[in-house]
Amino acid sequence: xxxxxxxxxxxxxxxxxxxxxxxxxxxxxxxxxxxxxxxxxxxxxxxxxxxxxxxxxxxxxxxxxxxxxxxxxxxxxxxxxxxxxxxxxxxxxxxxxxxxxxxxxxxxxxxxxxxxxxxxxxxxxxxxxxxxxxxxxxxxxxxxxxxxxxxxxxxxxxxxxxxxxxxxxxxxxxxxxxxxxxxxxxxxxx
Amino acid sequence: xxxxxxxxxxxxxxxxxxxxxxxxxxxxxxxxxxxxxxxxxxxxxxxxxxxxxxxxxxxxxxxxxxxxxxxxxxxxxxxxxxxxxxxxxxxxxxxxxxxxxxxxxxxxxxxxxxxxxxxxxxxxxxxxxxxxxxxxxxxxxxxxxxxxxxxxxxxxxxxxxxxxxxxxxxxxxxxxxxxxxxxxxxxxxx
Amino acid sequence: xxxxxxxxxxxxxxxxxxxxxxxxxxxxxxxxxxxxxxxxxxxxxxxxxxxxxxxxxxxxxxxxxxxxxxxxxxxxxxxxxxxxxxxxxxxxxxxxxxxxxxxxxxxxxxxxxxxxxxxxxxxxxxxxxxxxxxxxxxxxxxxxxxxxxxxxxxxxxxxxxxxxxxxxxxxxxxxxxxxxxxxxxxxxxx
Amino acid sequence: xxxxxxxxxxxxxxxxxxxxxxxxxxxxxxxxxxxxxxxxxxxxxxxxxxxxxxxxxxxxxxxxxxxxxxxxxxxxxxxxxxxxxxxxxxxxxxxxxxxxxxxxxxxxxxxxxxxxxxxxxxxxxxxxxxxxxxxxxxxxxxxxxxxxxxxxxxxxxxxxxxxxxxxxxxxxxxxxxxxxxxxxxxxxxx
DNA sequence: CACTAATCGAGACGGTACGTCGCGTCTTGTG
DNA sequence: CACAAGACGCGACGTACCGTCTCGATTAGTG
Numbered sequence: 117x118x119x120x121x122x123x124x125x126x127x128x129x130x131x132x133x134x135x136x137x138x139x140x141x142x143x144x145x146x147x148x149x150x151x152x153x154x155x156x157x158x159x160x161x162x163x164x165x166x167x168x169x170x171x172x173x174x175x176x177x178x179x180x181x182x183x184x185x186x187x188x189x190x191x192x193x194x195x196x197x198x199x200x201x202x203x204x205x206x207x208x209x210x211x212x213x214x215x216x217x218x219x220x221x222x223x224x225x226x227x228x229x230x231x232x233x234x235x236x237x238x239x240x241x242x243x244x245x246x247x248x249x250x251x252x253x254x255x256x257x258x259x260x261x262x263x264x265x266x267x268x269x270x271x272x273x274x275x276x277x278x279x280x281x282x283x284x285x286x287x288x289x290x291x292x293x294x295x296x297x298x299x300x301x302x303x304x305x306x
Numbered sequence: 307x308x309x310x311x312x313x314x315x316x317x318x319x320x321x322x323x324x325x326x327x328x329x330x331x332x333x334x335x336x337x338x339x340x341x342x343x344x345x346x347x348x349x350x351x352x353x354x355x356x357x358x359x360x361x362x363x364x365x366x367x368x369x370x371x372x373x374x375x376x377x378x379x380x381x382x383x384x385x386x387x388x389x390x391x392x393x394x395x396x397x398x399x400x401x402x403x404x405x406x407x408x409x410x411x412x413x414x415x416x417x418x419x420x421x422x423x424x425x426x427x428x429x430x431x432x433x434x435x436x437x438x439x440x441x442x443x444x445x446x447x448x449x450x451x452x453x454x455x456x457x458x459x460x461x462x463x464x465x466x467x468x469x470x471x472x473x474x475x476x477x478x479x480x481x482x483x484x485x486x487x488x489x490x491x492x493x494x495x496x
Numbered sequence: 497x498x499x500x501x502x503x504x505x506x507x508x509x510x511x512x513x514x515x516x517x518x519x520x521x522x523x524x525x526x527x528x529x530x531x532x533x534x535x536x537x538x539x540x541x542x543x544x545x546x547x548x549x550x551x552x553x554x555x556x557x558x559x560x561x562x563x564x565x566x567x568x569x570x571x572x573x574x575x576x577x578x579x580x581x582x583x584x585x586x587x588x589x590x591x592x593x594x595x596x597x598x599x600x601x602x603x604x605x606x607x608x609x610x611x612x613x614x615x616x617x618x619x620x621x622x623x624x625x626x627x628x629x630x631x632x633x634x635x636x637x638x639x640x641x642x643x644x645x646x647x648x649x650x651x652x653x654x655x656x657x658x659x660x661x662x663x664x665x666x667x668x669x670x671x672x673x674x675x676x677x678x679x680x681x682x683x684x685x686x
Numbered sequence: 687x688x689x690x691x692x693x694x695x696x697x698x699x700x701x702x703x704x705x706x707x708x709x710x711x712x713x714x715x716x717x718x719x720x721x722x723x724x725x726x727x728x729x730x731x732x733x734x735x736x737x738x739x740x741x742x743x744x745x746x747x748x749x750x751x752x753x754x755x756x757x758x759x760x761x762x763x764x765x766x767x768x769x770x771x772x773x774x775x776x777x778x779x780x781x782x783x784x785x786x787x788x789x790x791x792x793x794x795x796x797x798x799x800x801x802x803x804x805x806x807x808x809x810x811x812x813x814x815x816x817x818x819x820x821x822x823x824x825x826x827x828x829x830x831x832x833x834x835x836x837x838x839x840x841x842x843x844x845x846x847x848x849x850x851x852x853x854x855x856x857x858x859x860x861x862x863x864x865x866x867x868x869x870x871x872x873x874x875x876x
Numbered sequence: 877c878a879c880t881a882a883t884c885g886a887g888a889c890g891g892t893a894c895g896t897c898g899c900g901t902c903t904t905g906t907g
Numbered sequence: 908c909a910c911a912a913g914a915c916g917c918g919a920c921g922t923a924c925c926g927t928c929t930c931g932a933t934t935a936g937t938g
Contacts, residue, residue: 122887123929223472224414275465282413303493312908502882503934525797603852604794655845662793683873692913693903
């Protein structure tokens with residue numbers, strides 16, 4: 117009940133708000149993403165935004181990380197190639213200008229909005245599942261030692277990218293991807 | 307000129323302010339650290355704080371990360387033991403309740419206050435220098451392969467800890483330290 | 497056409513809404529009379545109210561001043577007694593707790609809703625007509641001077657009551673009624 | 687203590703705010719007097735206004751009724767002339783476009799802000815005092831009967847003007863002043 | 877007996893204005 | 908000079924209420 121009652125929401129507002137957030141993030145960074153600014157840019161008002169998202173960080177999160185990070189992830193080659201794909205995909209997702217601008221603010225707001233925490237790590241759920249399967253196969257095939265854990269591995273990749281984005285932006289080039297991949301492959305050797 | 311003129315600053319205010327920030331961080335997190343709250347708790351006023359720090363994040367930074375992270379770092383045993391010390395030291399520094407409460411907010415404010423960036427990575431300068439030396443020695447001794455780089459290694463450690471603090475707090479126990487250390491040692495093998 | 501088609505209005509809603517407004521006025525004053533509150537208290541919804549009244553003030557007006565003020569007015573005794581009746585009736589109508597709570601807000605909304613103006617002064621039309629007749633008779637009978645005008649007289653009474661309600665509530669007791677009546681009688685003497 | 691500490695208020699803001707309110711009242715009536723609109727027009731911000739007045743009605747009150755209403759009241763001629771002065775002065779004060787626009791809204795807000803009540807009736811304190819004295823003298827001189835009361839008299843005048851402003855604006859011309867004065871004089875005859 | 881048309885509930889809609897909080901700065905008078 | 912005290916200008920926040928709209932389900936009279 118209740119799901120179909122009431123006036124339906126104007127679907128254009130949601131899209132306009134998400135686009136406005138992305139534009140503001142790209143232009144002025146997280147500090148420029150104000151509720152009033154988003155509303156003005158989206159051609160709507162603040163209450164309309166608060167009806168759709170509990171707070172600004174939720175809207176920013178949805179704008180900067182619209183879906184699963186593993187969307188285009190391809191696994192199935194040899195382990196090194198697959199790991200390079202995960203590293204590169206994570207790097208690309210978090211180093212995207214919009215995402216990079218949003219990330220520090222979002223990570224800070226996690227303290228205030230616990231539900232954001234679940235939403236953010238959920239973005240990695242698909243990657244984790246597929247990486248976990250791949251790693252099991254690698255263990256079976258003798259490509260990786262038996263103590264290897266996908267959660268540790270993914271945390272290592274994500275941590276490297278996040279700390280790179282936050283502290284040393286611009287250094288996460290393709291050479292870095294290769295170096296990190298090589299390091300991970302070495303660490304997995306039986 | 308002018309350094310000795312006029313009324314000298316009350317040295318107690320600086321300490322009281324830093325202690326107030328730590329208390330507020332521990333009690334209410336980053337959101338509770340308000341300039342007015344710090345001033346009130348420290349028994350002083352806002353202008354006295356702004357005379358000492360350019361802005362609130364700088365004060366929080368100094369309160370949460372008072373000095374070099376490598377202060378008590380001991381290196382000189384075998385590589386695995388030394389790496390475990392670095393991992394554990396980094397983990398202990400960033401998982402401290404006060405530091406953990408301050409970290410996300412500070413990382414977000416880096417966007418606004420660029421000088422904070424330099425100040426934060428400076429905290430790791432000592433660790434990096436000593437780790438760099440230790441790694442060179444390891445390479446010479448045949449304990450590590452020749453492409454090993456201290457910056458990549460440290461970024462890996464810091465990233466793992468930061469992402470752990472931000473995303474999966476409470477999971478960075480001693481077993482995790484051992485697992486990460488083992489992984490790093492493996493990745494460094496020639 | 498169309499007047500009898502369609503589902504007929506539920507007559508209970510109108511009464512429930514008026515009663516809800518009166519209850520809210522008595523309990524929380526004009527500020528408590530919210531469309532949503534009225535709808536909830538009346539067991540109905542906002543659109544049902546807006547189908548019956550163009551805006552909230554109109555509903556409040558009808559709830560607080562349901563009909564002619566002269567409903568129970570008796571004229572026909574000597575002039576002093578008749579004037580006392582008018583004064584007392586006006587006082588009773590406007591000093592009623594519900595009416596007194598509604599009056600200031602309604603007077604303010606007159607600026608926004610011009611049709612309210614006509615509706616409000618219409619409440620005095622019957623009084624005016626009968627007072628006008630009575631005054632003419634008094635002039636004929638030599639009880640009042642020839643320049644006496646019913647509109648000035650009624651405006652004087654209404655004004656005294658309104659300013660009393662708005663500015664000095666609680667002072668319009670029976671002694672005040674007698675004093676005002678005596679004053680008016682004196683002012684009408686030939 | 688405390689009265690002289692802190693940064694002194696910019697006196698221009700207070701004047702600019704009052705002028706802005708008067709301009710907005712004259713142009714768009716009470717509904718146009720928005721805190722944001724006043725702030726914008728005065729070249730300041732909302733918090734600066736809330737620092738000076740507890741709420742918008744207080745600011746409107748001060749803007750529309752800056753001081754004593756009896757400022758220019760001259761008494762001392764014969765009773766009819768003096769009463770005419772009071773009636774005309776009250777009429778002029780409340781029929782001024784700015785005051786007339788503010789009055790209904792202010793009277794309504796009295797319910798919400800009790801302190802406004804005292805402030806508003808205070809505006810009549812000087813008139814009341816001087817009218818009281820004048821009426822006593824009139825009683826002594828045999829110009830007025832012994833039961834005449836200044837409070838009743840003033841309430842009658844104020845009420846007539848207020849109800850005129852609220853309900854029949856535009857009819858309070860000079861002829862009305864003469865008629866009301868004559869009525870009052872008659873009602874005071876011994 | 878189907879059709880038409882207005883009402884019902886429920887509740888979200890777009891929008892205006894509100895009053896508050898925190899920032900970093902400034903202006904005093906006192907030591 | 909620094910101090911306490913506190914107001915300053917400013918930007919942003921999240922909420923309350925307005926009057927409207929959409930929806931599916933009723934509920935009569937009409938054809």
